[in-house]
Amino acid sequence: MSTGASQPSQAEMGAMLSLAAYAAPPIVPKGLALTLIVVVLVTAILATIIIALRVYVRGWISRSSKVWGWEDTFAILGYLAFLCSSIFAIKAAYYGLGTRDDDLSNVLMVRCAEYMLYSQVLYGISMPLVKASVVFTLVRITTSKKYLWSLYAMQALTTIMAAVGILASLLYCRPTKAYWNPLLGTCGNFMIVVNIGYAWTAVGIVTDWACAILPYLIVRNLQMSRRSKSTVMVILGLAAIASTATIVRAPYLQYYLVEKDRLYWNGYISIWCQLESGIALIAACLPALRMLFRKYFEDSQNSSKANGKKQTSGNRNIGGSQLSIPMGNLSSAGKVAEVGGRWKRLGDDNSSATHITQERTISIETESMSDEELHHHMA
Structure with a gap:
C-alpha cells in the first residue's frame, strides 16, 4: 500500500500557478519598463485632452448645427479601446513587460503575459476604429465615387486584417488561458501569429499613407482659399505620422519567437503599438478642432476691437x-x-476681386x- 501522496495533475498545477500569480505583488519598474509606463501615460493624457476638446466642439459648441457624425462616434470608441489598452500595458509593465528574465519569476511572467494579451487585443480593436474616424471625415468632404470607394475599401481591408490578427491571438492557445499559463492547455505554431503580425503591419503602413495622400487629391479641387486648402491637407495628412511608429515597430516582431528575454523585447513592441494608436487618434481629432481655434482667434480679435473702442x-x-x-x-x-x-x-488671399x-x-x-x-x- 502506497503511503506517498499522489502527484497533482497538469490542470491542478496550472490552477495552483494561477493562484500564485494573482497573489504575487508587482515589481518596481526600471529601465525599459519604466520608459514604457512614462511614454504610455503621456500619450494617453494627450489623447484624453484632445478627445475631450473634440467632444466639446462637436457636442457643445456646434450643438445647434447638429454636426455630430459617425467620425465622432468612431473616434470615441477608438479612444476607449486605446485607453483600456494603455491601462493593461502599464499593468503588464508592473509584472515584467520590459524587464529581463533574470529579474522575473515564472509567477510574474504568467501575470504579465495575461495583461499583455489584453493590451494587444484592445490595440487591435482601437486601430480600425480610429482609421474609420479618419475615413468618415474624408467622406464628408468628397462626392467623387472613386474616392469614396477607395476610402471604403481601405477601411474594409483594415477591419478584416485587425479581425484576423485578434482571432489569431485568441485562438493560438486552447483554451485562451493557456496563452499566459501553459499548464492550462496547449498552443499552436506561434509563427503563424508572427506572419499575421507582419501582414497587419504592412496593411497599416499602406492605409496610413493612403490617409495622407487622399486628402490632397480630395481637397485640391474644392472651392476654398489656398491657405485653407493647405491647412486641411496638413491636418488630415497627419495620420501618416502614425505609420512611423508602425515602421519602427516592424523589426521587433521577430522577438515574438525568442526564448530568452521575450517579455523584455515585447516591451518595445508595446511602446510602439501605443504610440501608433495614440498618434493616430490625435491626428484624427485635429480636423474637428479647427472650429475651436477659429472661435478662439475670433474672440481675441473682437475683444481687442472692443477695448480699442472703449478708449x-x-x-x-x-x-x-x-x-x-x-x-x-x-x-x-x-x-x-x-x-x-x-x-x-x-477679400481673402486668393480673391481675384x-x-x-x-x-x-x-x-x-x-x-x-x-x-x-x-x-x-x-x-
Whole structure:
C-alpha cells in the first residue's frame, strides 16, 4: 500500500500557478519598463485632452448645427479601446513587460503575459476604429465615387486584417488561458501569429499613407482659399505620422519567437503599438478642432476691437469719415489735433476681386464748445 501522496495533475498545477500569480505583488519598474509606463501615460493624457476638446466642439459648441457624425462616434470608441489598452500595458509593465528574465519569476511572467494579451487585443480593436474616424471625415468632404470607394475599401481591408490578427491571438492557445499559463492547455505554431503580425503591419503602413495622400487629391479641387486648402491637407495628412511608429515597430516582431528575454523585447513592441494608436487618434481629432481655434482667434480679435473702442467716446460721422472727439482735454480753438489713417485690404488671399480702402480717423480737440459753436465749426 502506497503511503506517498499522489502527484497533482497538469490542470491542478496550472490552477495552483494561477493562484500564485494573482497573489504575487508587482515589481518596481526600471529601465525599459519604466520608459514604457512614462511614454504610455503621456500619450494617453494627450489623447484624453484632445478627445475631450473634440467632444466639446462637436457636442457643445456646434450643438445647434447638429454636426455630430459617425467620425465622432468612431473616434470615441477608438479612444476607449486605446485607453483600456494603455491601462493593461502599464499593468503588464508592473509584472515584467520590459524587464529581463533574470529579474522575473515564472509567477510574474504568467501575470504579465495575461495583461499583455489584453493590451494587444484592445490595440487591435482601437486601430480600425480610429482609421474609420479618419475615413468618415474624408467622406464628408468628397462626392467623387472613386474616392469614396477607395476610402471604403481601405477601411474594409483594415477591419478584416485587425479581425484576423485578434482571432489569431485568441485562438493560438486552447483554451485562451493557456496563452499566459501553459499548464492550462496547449498552443499552436506561434509563427503563424508572427506572419499575421507582419501582414497587419504592412496593411497599416499602406492605409496610413493612403490617409495622407487622399486628402490632397480630395481637397485640391474644392472651392476654398489656398491657405485653407493647405491647412486641411496638413491636418488630415497627419495620420501618416502614425505609420512611423508602425515602421519602427516592424523589426521587433521577430522577438515574438525568442526564448530568452521575450517579455523584455515585447516591451518595445508595446511602446510602439501605443504610440501608433495614440498618434493616430490625435491626428484624427485635429480636423474637428479647427472650429475651436477659429472661435478662439475670433474672440481675441473682437475683444481687442472692443477695448480699442472703449478708449474713445463721443464719436461722430461727418461725410462718411469717423470723427473721434475726446471729452477730456478740450481747447477753445477747436482745432484738428490729429489725422491718422491706415490702408486695409478686403477679400481673402486668393480673391481675384481685391479692393483697397482707407480707414481715416480724425480727432478734434475742443474746450467748452457749445453745440452751436461745434456745428458752426464743423460746417
